[in-house]
Amino acid sequence: MMPFRISVPASSANLGPGFDSMGLALGLYIHLDVEASDHHAFFAHGSEKNQENHFIWNITEQVAARYGTALPPCKVQEVSEIPLARGLGSSASAIVAGIELANQLGNLQLTNEQKLAFGTEIEGHPDNIAPALFGGLTISTMLDDDIPSVRLHDIELDLIAYIPEVELKTEVARDCLPDTYERNYAARASAMSNLVVAALYSKDYPLFGKMLENDLFHEPFRKTLIPNFDAIREKAKELGAFGTALSGAGPTMLSFVAKGNGETVKETMAKQLEGYQVKVLEIDTKGVSIS
Ligand SMILES: Nc1ncnc2c1ncn2[C@@H]1O[C@H](COP(=O)(O)OP(=O)(O)O)[C@@H](O)[C@H]1O
Numbered sequence: 001m002m003p004f005r006i007s008v009p010a011s012s013a014n015l016g017p018g019f020d021s022m023g024l025a026l027g028l029y030i031h032l033d034v035e036a037s038d039h040h041a042f043f044a045h046g047s048e049k050n051q052e053n054h055f056i057w058n059i060t061e062q063v064a065a066r067y068g069t070a071l072p073p074c075k076v077q078e079v080s081e082i083p084l085a086r087g088l089g090s091s092a093s094a095i096v097a098g099i100e101l102a103n104q105l106g107n108l109q110l111t112n113e114q115k116l117a118f119g120t121e122i123e124g125h126p127d128n129i130a131p132a133l134f135g136g137l138t139i140s141t142m143l144d145d146d147i148p149s150v151r152l153h154d155i156e157l158d159l160i161a162y163i164p165e166v167e168l169k170t171e172v173a174r175d176c177l178p179d180t181y182e183r184n185y186a187a188r189a190s191a192m193s194n195l196v197v198a199a200l201y202s203k204d205y206p207l208f209g210k211m212l213e214n215d216l217f218h219e220p221f222r223k224t225l226i227p228n229f230d231a232i233r234e235k236a237k238e239l240g241a242f243g244t245a246l247s248g249a250g251p252t253m254l255s256f257v258a259k260g261n262g263e264t265v266k267e268t269m270a271k272q273l274e275g276y277q278v279k280v281l282e283i284d285t286k287g288v289s290i291s
Pocket residue numbers: 030055056080083084085086087088089090091092094168169170171248249
């Protein structure tokens with residue numbers, strides 16, 4: 001086996017009201033460096049200890065078992081830039097990395113549809129899995145036997161992420177959500193989501209930002225868990241951001257600003273947010289890749 005590297009981007013799910021459906025691939029990556037070995041070994045990021053039960057390797061074994069394939073012994077070294085449990089899709093990126101590792105080691109020739117279906121089955125929703133696989137901004141949903149997914153091109157915006165030190169597990173942030181929504185409420189919430197997509201398509205970024213900040217599906221129920229939710233949104237707006245939303249389930253927030261303004265807005269925001277990593281992030285356009 002020739003050594004190879006699997007790289008998977010992070011992602012920001014939801015984009016306001018696109019709950020469990022929209023996601024944007026980001027230029028932060030998890031990498032798996034793989035080489036032949038006489039025994040199996042998985043080294044997690046920053047660890048020198050072999051972890052036989054690692055989250056990613058477990059996914060790889062599940063995929064191999066599903067296809068009845070034996071995996072050749074190899075050494076895997078994980079290197080990751082994606083912070084865990086901050087709303088940047090680390091679990092989905094790790095799942096996609098595990099699926100791709102099985103695909104490469106077992107020469108499974110999985111189609112994109114098979115990878116998306118398997119990843120969504122594990123994660124429970126496709127909004128982070130689809131952009132981690134395909135790159136860019138994806139809109140997808142689960143049907144009984146299919147996961148339709150559309151990719152939007154040419155998002156001409158700069159992105160600024162405000163990543164706090166605290167973690168928030170997605171599972172905990174999902175437990176705060178109502179089980180059901182009343183019909184008129186759900187219709188209004190869906191209308192916001194429709195307008196987010198329409199505004200992105202027509203590059204009407206002021207309208208996009210306005211609708212982004214009018215989510216009714218999840219942010220109203222999660223904002224009390226999120227440090228500085230209103231302050232970040234208001235300050236970014238003052239500095240000219242079109243809009244700011246929770247990234248995934250949070251606690252990271254993500255601002256969308258005019259192309260070319262990202263660094264200036266970032267500098268000012270960073271001064272106000274002690275203890276945060278404030279970053280201008282690129283949009284990843286490739287999704288999972290092998291090199
Ligand atoms: N690279 C990784 N290695 C091991 N576990 C991971 C990795 N990435 C994610 N996880 C698991 O997923 C959890 C975070 O997932 P989640 O709560 O959905 O947050 P998010 O996906 O927004 O980062 C981590 O606490 C860990 O259990």
